[in-house]
Amino acid sequence: MAENNLFQVEIICPDHMFYQGEASMIEFNTSEGQVGILKNHVPETLIVRPGIVVITDGQKKQEAALHGGFAEVLKDKVTILAQAAEWPREIDVARAEEAKERAQKRLSDKRQDLDVLRAELSLKRALVRLDLTKNK
Ligand code: ATP
Numbered sequence: 001m002a003e004n005n006l007f008q009v010e011i012i013c014p015d016h017m018f019y020q021g022e023a024s025m026i027e028f029n030t031s032e033g034q035v036g037i038l039k040n041h042v043p044e045t046l047i048v049r050p051g052i053v054v055i056t057d058g059q060k061k062q063e064a065a066l067h068g069g070f071a072e073v074l075k076d077k078v079t080i081l082a083q084a085a086e087w088p089r090e091i092d093v094a095r096a097e098e099a100k101e102r103a104q105k106r107l108s109d110k111r112q113d114l115d116v117l118r119a120e121l122s123l124k125r126a127l128v129r130l131d132l133t134k135n136k
Contacts, residue, residue: 007039008077009055011066011085018085019055019064026078028053028066037078046071048080050124052132065091065128068121084125091129100126 009026011019027036029051053066069082103123106114 005039006057007075009080010077011053011064011080011082013082013085018082019062021055022057023055023078024058025056026053027056028071028080030071037073040075041073041078043075044073046073048082050121050128052128053080053085063088063132065125065132067125067128086129086132088132091133093130093133096126096129096133099123100130 005024006022007024009019009021009023010017025036025038027034029035029049031047031049034051035046048066048069048071050065050067053064055062055064065084065086065088066080066082067084069080071078071080099122103119103126106119107116107123
């Protein structure tokens, strides 16, 4: 892919810079559904939802878990302020299994004081982590 199709990408977690580099496309999940951003995209701000982010730089694709936050899309740069993000090698599968079971139990117990959205988002984060690490 020609060099002029590249744009800057930064994914910033609360305590570290998760990713900084160039990409020809970045795909991630948002409150409006899955998006794929190319260079010269119309500037906008997006709400990031738990999902797998795919960063393509022409020759290679890198995948990571991305758990929520905000994305600022400019014509030549995408900045994501993420709640949390992990590369597959960083994911603790047993911890994600436990989080999944905890969230599923909360949702099925349906206690009156249950914060349903919080439990659903927790379940979704666990499922994204497990999805990214399966077959790896
Ligand atoms: P848990 O209930 O296990 O803490 P969670 O989904 O509530 O899971 P988050 O609030 O999304 O956790 O993340 C808190 C921090 O812990 C972040 O830095 C995140 O990257 C890390 N983290 C959470 N779960 C895992 C996991 N299974 N493997 C690796 N890192 C994780």
